[in-house]
Amino acid sequence: MNNKSKLDNILVPVFSVILGLLLGALIMLVFGYNPVAGYQAMVQGAFGSSFYIGETLRQATPLIFTALGFSVAYTAGFFNIGVAGQALLGWLFSVWFALSFPEIPGIILLFISLIVGALAGALWAGIAGFLRAYFNTSEVIVTIMLNYTALYTANYLIRNVLSESSDTTARIPEGASLRWAWLSDLTSNSTLHGGIFLALIMAVVVWIFMKKTTAGFEIRAVGLNPFASKYAGMSTKRNIIISMLISGSLAGLGGAMEGMGTFQNIFVQGGIPSIGFDGIAVALLGLGNPVGILFSALLFGALKIGGNSMPLVADVPTEVVDIVIASIIFFVGANYLIRMVVDKRAKLNKGGVK
Amino acid sequence: MSETNFVIEMKGITKEFGTFKANDNINLQLKKGEIHALLGENGAGKSTLMNILSGLLEPTSGKILIDGKEVTINSPGMANKLGIGMVHQHFMLVKKFTVTENIILGSEPNKAGVLDQKTAQQSIKELSEKYGLLVNPASKIESISVGMEQRVEILKTLYRGAEILIFDEPTAVLTPQEINELMQIMKALTNEGKSIILITHKLDEIKEVADRCTVIRRGKSIDTVNVSTTSQQELADMMVGRSVSFKTEKKEAYPKEVVLSVENIVVKEGRGLEAVKSLSLEVRAGEILGIAGIDGNGQSELIQAITGLTKTESGKIKLNGKEIQNNTPRNITENGLGHIPEDRHKYGLILPMSLEENIAIQTYYKKPLSNKGFLNPKEIKEYAKKLIEEFDVRTQSETVPASALSGGNQQKAIIAREIDRNPSLLIAAQPTRGLDVGAIEYIHKRLIEQRDNGKAVLLMSFELDEILNVSDRIAVMYEGNIVAIVEPKETTQQELGLLMAGSSLEKARAAVEKELGKEPTHVE
Structure with a gap:
């Protein structure tokens, strides 16, 4: 029975993706475009050459962090909608630190900048955790609001403190950059940066933390049954705050990937950065499992990067590409529905024997 | 036909x-x-x-x-x-x-x-x-x-x-x-x-x-x-499928030193009303104190206060001589409390987690189940297997989720976990609710075994049969207070029923005598 539920765990996300792709194909057909050509262009554009693979991996990098962050809080029973805001502040403060201390030697500067980014995200998430633990405030509402606070605070600081009323900051010092020459060389000058390795390492670390440590055990226990956890002597308050701090620091690191890797600076944002919400979708599709998250982040990276090729190669307009991507994400979100169908089928087969 | x-x-x-x-x-x-x-x-x-x-x-x-x-x-x-x-x-x-x-x-x-x-x-x-x-x-x-x-x-x-x-x-x-x-x-x-x-x-x-x-x-x-x-x-x-005994067999109790003493505690329930009103009681080593009463007379709140799950407004709770009122559950547990909670699905178990994790849930942070913050899965498995064997928990394996076990076996797993820590006070709240006779017999035996090993046992139950069979002394709770403490030998179901409905001991005795039209039952 155990093996079967494991199989279901893989089947559900795969099903969601397939259904999403089918709906995407249908939409392309309705608008009069060739879905086969469209998807071909997408796959080519995501994995067709070392350059595209590099871009896809780069796109997936911050998503791995934000998804890991979301999943830690989710395991403890909290819906951290605020990963976007936490990521933005992580991005902002890592860049700020790197710009402020250019005299620190490269690798150390990079290292400290990343830590500063993680701390910024952790503090931002910690506010929601603290309010939840001590005042039972809904973390969903608090983190949604903190997203906006983060957005406008960041934009204000970029315009007025980090630059002289410009929309962009200066580039971070060369030494602090995660863009390593050998990675660009390997991928025909793609923007792939060293963050991908850090992402893989963090996936392993989070997995070990959640599965192998007493602290991770407590977080899982509190998430599954706070009453029994309290009875067993665990502090729900402490676990709420710890899980939110970890969640926020991972989100902050995800943001720092944009600053230290992809863009090398920070610029005024038109809206809440998409790596936050995409990260939530990645975590949900990956079922909160670090391995699942790696795969689903790769999928999201491929959709975004591969989607760029669709207008050029298959003449599918950008808008339709976005609808196709959105419909795939829709089915990822509707994964609950698919799970219900799978569970119902399983229940009918297994029955209610206890 | x-x-x-x-x-x-x-x-x-x-x-x-x-x-x-x-x-x-x-x-x-x-x-x-x-x-x-x-x-x-x-x-x-x-x-x-x-x-x-x-x-x-x-x-x-x-x-x-x-x-x-x-x-x-x-x-x-x-x-x-x-x-x-x-x-x-x-x-x-x-x-x-x-x-x-x-x-x-x-x-x-x-x-x-x-x-x-x-x-x-x-x-x-x-x-x-x-x-x-x-x-x-x-x-x-x-x-x-x-x-x-x-x-x-x-x-x-x-x-x-x-x-x-x-x-x-x-x-x-x-x-x-x-x-x-x-x-x-x-x-x-x-x-x-x-x-x-x-x-x-x-x-x-x-x-x-x-x-x-x-x-x-x-x-x-x-x-x-x-x-x-x-x-x-x-x-x-x-x-x-075998002969079961209804009458729980037990020897005479030999109560020794006081293990739990509750002095004038007041506990409020969710809506802010006083559920326990200046209640005092003592449980000694080597005895089982039964708490009888109709549901909702403050029994649950009393137990939640003793176990640290709810706040005590005033009064003192001493376990092994140490004041424990308003301590954290873990602190109290480490002071020698074992607790079989009233609602095993809500408090006793984390149903989606595996049986072995549920068995480790009170001791996972200690050696040898973990070391420097890292769990030791091998030790946890060994420990779970040992308890499953010792306490006859019937399960496919120790890795199935706790929800896959029958009610009786879930309860056995909880009892195994709580007793194995060798607590000086064992609190059992409604330990046999929803269980069949086989499991009930087993659980009663375990409770009495604890008593015979010189532990203090506090048993809360709504089942009068259980209270009368297992307890050495019976405290009847009514509206947040103990209205009488009686010995099982000296009381009857009717008398307990009247006490539970709030009448005083004298009145209850008189009423029972009147009804039976004979001398009180405790005269030998």
Whole structure:
């Protein structure tokens, strides 16, 4: 029975993706475009050459962090909608630190900048955790609001403190950059940066933390049954705050990937950065499992990067590409529905024997 | 014997889940107008069988005949059409809806699409008068008692035209008075020609209402007997498959030093009212103190305060001489408390987690189960295996989720976990709720064994039998206070009943004497 539920765990996300792709194909057909050509262009554009693979991996990098962050809080029973805001502040403060201390030697500067980014995200998430633990405030509402606070605070600081009323900051010092020459060389000058390795390492670390440590055990226990956890002597308050701090620091690191890797600076944002919400979708599709998250982040990276090729190669307009991507994400979100169908089928087969 | 005598015949029903046979060639025959008890331990296959009858499961093999005709029941809707209605153990009602709305839900009478409340109310009124199911059709579910909710469930099945009613453990959630009323209702239903299958493992209920009883053990139907000619002992032995003892055997208690002392504590419940009012009690090493009382008289709050799950407003709680009021649960646990909580699904276990993790949940942070913050899965597995073996927890393996175990085995796992830590005080709140006689016997033995090992045991229960059988002293709680402390030898069920209803000890004794018209029972 155990093996079967494991199989279901893989089947559900795969099903969601397939259904999403089918709906995407249908939409392309309705608008009069060739879905086969469209998807071909997408796959080519995501994995067709070392350059595209590099871009896809780069796109997936911050998503791995934000998804890991979301999943830690989710395991403890909290819906951290605020990963976007936490990521933005992580991005902002890592860049700020790197710009402020250019005299620190490269690798150390990079290292400290990343830590500063993680701390910024952790503090931002910690506010929601603290309010939840001590005042039972809904973390969903608090983190949604903190997203906006983060957005406008960041934009204000970029315009007025980090630059002289410009929309962009200066580039971070060369030494602090995660863009390593050998990675660009390997991928025909793609923007792939060293963050991908850090992402893989963090996936392993989070997995070990959640599965192998007493602290991770407590977080899982509190998430599954706070009453029994309290009875067993665990502090729900402490676990709420710890899980939110970890969640926020991972989100902050995800943001720092944009600053230290992809863009090398920070610029005024038109809206809440998409790596936050995409990260939530990645975590949900990956079922909160670090391995699942790696795969689903790769999928999201491929959709975004591969989607760029669709207008050029298959003449599918950008808008339709976005609808196709959105419909795939829709089915990822509707994964609950698919799970219900799978569970119902399983229940009918297994029955209610206890 | 002509087949048409039976409204339902289940012949050779077998249901396999993989290699596991939940039902193995079971036969069940229900006569028209009878109450037929289905008796079996938890996990014996009663639910599977009834799920087959109500269309939730399809049998691997076997036949079902209704009024002599073979039928295939492949959906709950089909069962409905055939006149089979199920009164579930966990009520499936919409809290915010009225009684009427709940009853008609799914088959609402309407006039051109507009809900016809009048017709609905009328037919519900007729039904409730016919069967003595008194409810107020306009009340909201959230404002009525559990017993009332059950009546609504029964009305729901009758409203849908059920001729055959299946009651799944209907008394588990009811007070003694409500149980009596339910028994009357069931009799009224059969008098009107309905047939009833009663799933239960409570023998006295079977003796009281059932005409015949089919016993199921490990998926097989053992026998169908006439209840009037079969003793409770025989039924119990058939169900468990060996001879069980009802009277818990125990030696004289030798109480020693005070382990737990509670001094004038006040505890408030959720709404801010005082649930425990300046209560004091002592439990000594080597004795079992039973707390009797009707549900809702502050017992749960008292235990939550002692175990650190709720705040104590004032007063002192001392465990092994140390003040522990308002300490954290972990602190109190480490001071020597073992706690079998009242609600094992909410507090006792994390159901989706594996059995081994649940067994480790009180000690995971200590060596050898973990080291420097890292869990030691091998040690956890070893430890779980050891306890499963020692305490006879029946499970496929230690890695299945706790939810996969039967109620009795879940409770055994909790007891194993709590006793193995060797606590000087063991608190057992409703430790046998919903369990069958085999498991109850086991749990009582373990509690007495703790006492004999020189531990203090505090037993809270709503079951008077349990209190009288197991305790060495009985404290009766009424409205947040202890109204009397009596010894089991000197008291009776009637006397306890009166004390639980709030009368003083003298008055209760006088009333009991008057009724019996003889000398008090404690004179030897």
